[in-house]
Amino acid sequence: MFKMKKIVSALLAAAMLFGAALSASAAAKTQDKDWTQADLSKLGQGIYQDFVKGLHNMQGTVTSEFSGTSQQAFDQFGKILQVLKKQNPEIFWLSYDYQSCKVTGGDTLSWSPDYFSEFKSGGKLDKEKIKSVQQSLEAVVNSVGTGKTTYETVTKFNSWLTQNVAYTFDYSNSHVYELTGALVDRKCACEGYAKAFKFLCDNAGIECVVVSGKGTTGGTTYDHEWNYVKMDDGKWYLMDCTWNALGANKQKWFLLGTDSAVEGMALLTSHKEDGSKYPELSKANYSAQ
Incomplete structure (x- = not known):
């Protein structure tokens, strides 16, 4: 269900080959770990x-010493690209295409990102x-x-997304994998x-991450993405706006432990993480005070 997995092999391959050659939204941080x-x-x-x-x-070119x-x-480059696309939804113009970088001066990593064609004009970024x-x-x-x-x-956020955004799965339209699909194309x-849920949370100063893995529902397992969000009690909970949108109960997958x-x-059977590092979820569901 999520396109990111399809580019992992290309990104890792890119990393192996390198040796041969809105404004920023509120940062979602915890006290002890980002x-x-x-x-x-x-x-x-x-x-x-x-x-x-x-x-x-x-x-046009970004660098890092x-x-x-x-x-x-x-x-680290292949993994950096995966994190960039997943945890920075506001950078919606960065494409999934093959990306490469080079080292200059011995200690500077230089990258000229490839962007979606619709955000380029004359070969340059259309700001x-x-x-x-x-x-x-x-x-x-x-x-x-x-x-x-x-x-x-x-x-x-959950109510707006589930009531205003239609589910679609179309590889030919890159927007469906971006927040622009949800918030602009609907x-x-x-x-x-x-x-989109993370973007809304980021702008509200609420800590949230995008989670990749396998979703199992109705006896079928497939690639899926959802969110973990940190509530006022300091604990993290699962939110799946996609499945909420597809069902009659718009809060079925809402702040679950x-x-x-x-x-x-069990929750971790229906939503099985991909092995990346994520916050530890609360055991109990969230209870509004």
């Missing part, structure tokens, strides 16, 4: 942060087009609004729902 970067080494985190900054600034060997930097889409996204954020509490806010796949059983399955 879960958007949990799978990266310390060296990788530094490169990642520089790349995110460069992409937000819409630079690193302390370590060139091979260590190359080895005006991006800004126009960002304005559309900002209008949606303002329209959806927030509540007085974190619970009221995430309830608003149709997307699970990846689009998950990115690991002890929950839905459709006769």
Whole structure:
């Protein structure tokens, strides 16, 4: 159900070959760990942060000085790209196509990102087009609004996404895997729902991550993406806006803990993580005070 898996092999292959050659939204951080970067080494985190900054600034080439060997930097690049696409939904112009980078001066990783064709003009990034889409996204954020509490806010987000966005799965349309599919086109796949929910949470200052893995429902297992969100009690809970949108009960998969059983399955059976590092979920479902 999510396209990211289809590019993992290409990204890792790219990393093996390197040796031969809206404004930034609120950062979602915990006090002890930034879960958007949990799978990266310390060296990788530094490169990642520089790349995110460069992409937000819409630079044609982004660079990062690193302390370590060139091979260590190359080895992190494939994973950095995966994290960039999944945990920074506001960078909707970065494409899934083959990406490569090079080391210059012995300690600088240089990357000229490839962007979706619709956001390029004359071979260069079309910043005006991006800004126009960002304005559309900002209008949606303002329209959806927030509540007085974190619970009221995430309830608003889930309700808006499940009532206003139609599920679709079309490889020919890259938008369905981006928040632009959900918030602008109003149709997307699970990846689009998950990115849109995180984008809304980021703008509201609520900690949230996109989770990749396998979803099992109705006896069928397939690639899937959903969210973990941190509530006011300091604990993390599962939110699956995609499955909420597809069912009659729009809160069936809403702020669930690991002890929950839905459709006769334990939560971590219906939603099996891909092996990346994610926050530990609460055992109990969230209870609004």
